[in-house]
Amino acid sequence: MTDLLFRTDAYLREAAATVVAADEAGIVLDRTPFYPRAGGQPGDTGRIRWDGGEVVITDTIKDPERGAIHVVAAGAHLPPPGTGIVSILDWERRLRHMRMHTTLHLLCSAMPGIYATGNQIGAEKSRLDFDLPEPPAKEWFTERLNELIAGDHEVGERWITEAELDANPGLVRTLSVQPPRGTGRVRLVRIGPEEAPVDLQPCGGTHVRRTSEIGRVEVTKMESKGRQNRRIHIVLAGDTP
Missing domain, CATH: 3.30.980.10 (Threonyl-trna Synthetase; Chain A, domain 2)
Incomplete structure (x- = not known):
């Protein structure tokens, strides 16, 4: 399950992480500062950046088995599992x-x-x-x-x-x-x-x-x-x- 970093620091704006999975549903990380949509609060948006690539995160949702899924636009280039990334919140939002x-x-x-x-x-x-x-x-x-x-x-x-x-x-x-x-x-x-x-x-x-x-x-x-x-x-x- 994804380690939800906002639970200990809601002011964390970005964090290094490793890609656990990436498919048509989105990107799953081992840890993230992004809040997955729940309880009336929207899921966070922002960017995921890695060496040689970057993708825009349009939403973050919950998955009961995998944790937080970072949603991307259809057809976006995805980092393969094992890639080291930096996740960056749309902090003002x-x-x-x-x-x-x-x-x-x-x-x-x-x-x-x-x-x-x-x-x-x-x-x-x-x-x-x-x-x-x-x-x-x-x-x-x-x-x-x-x-x-x-x-x-x-x-x-x-x-x-x-x-x-x-x-x-x-x-x-x-x-x-x-x-x-x-x-x-x-x-x-x-x-x-x-x-x-x-x-x-x-x-x-x-x-x-x-x-x-x-x-x-x-x-x-x-x-x-x-x-x-x-x-x-x-x-x-x-x-x-």
């Missing part, structure tokens, strides 16, 4: 995903006791759906989110066993995306101090180190998607810090 993803966690914290029913992270805009019959105005969400961002809260993580998660089901804040399982342990992403977190929930995605890195955000629209389901749209309103 990834960073925007990280800022957006952390923002969605903050949005969850602004609605304690309310479950998310769907989400989609994007570089330009993102959305989060809530089981919420009468939500506050979008201006309230914008103000609350920017207060939390300005608090410059540290973003950290810790791991618990799957049994510990089963014993604390309230940690799961979404009805649509369940935490990654199968390894015996689950990663918790924490915003704020351990003793009094702003938000704490299972998550396999990538995040910024501090909320101040997000910059200003704005809730641009709220939609009704059913009797109680409300969709909240968010954009990054400020320049990258």
